[in-house]
Amino acid sequence: MTEVRLVYIPVPDEACGREIGRRLVERGLAACANILPRMTSIYRWEGKLEEDRESLLLAKTTAENVPELQILVKEIHPYRLPCVVALPIDSGLPAYLDWVRDQTRSRA
Numbered sequence: 001m002t003e004v005r006l007v008y009i010p011v012p013d014e015a016c017g018r019e020i021g022r023r024l025v026e027r028g029l030a031a032c033a034n035i036l037p038r039m040t041s042i043y044r045w046e047g048k049l050e051e052d053r054e055s056l057l058l059a060k061t062t063a064e065n066v067p068e069l070q071i072l073v074k075e076i077h078p079y080r081l082p083c084v085v086a087l088p089i090d091s092g093l094p095a096y097l098d099w100v101r102d103q104t105r106s107r108a
Contacts, residue, residue: 002062002105004089004097007069009057010041012078017057020076029069030059031103060100
């Protein structure tokens with residue numbers, strides 16, 4: 001059975017998350033995309049401690065789609081090095097997980 005993944009993608013703002021999420025769903029690379037509008041990120045970049053407001057894009061997909069999803073996100077994400085991390089889904093409502101698989105299986 002195809003494994004389902006939750007992909008964690010910080011974005012600079014809600015509009016960027018909406019654009020990336022829409023493209024992922026339109027292309028069948030994600031069954032669903034959620035945008036959480038505000039979070040604070042603290043990280044070290046090029047030797048300097050940074051703190052920024054960001055939004056969070058969460059995409060539900062399958063393991064098979066992750067490589068192509070990562071390529072698309074890297075192409076359209078404004079960050080030079082975007083965080084695109086796929087996490088395994090160990091359990092969930094079976095009907096929902098089947099829906100994710102069905103939505104991403106029928107890619108054009």
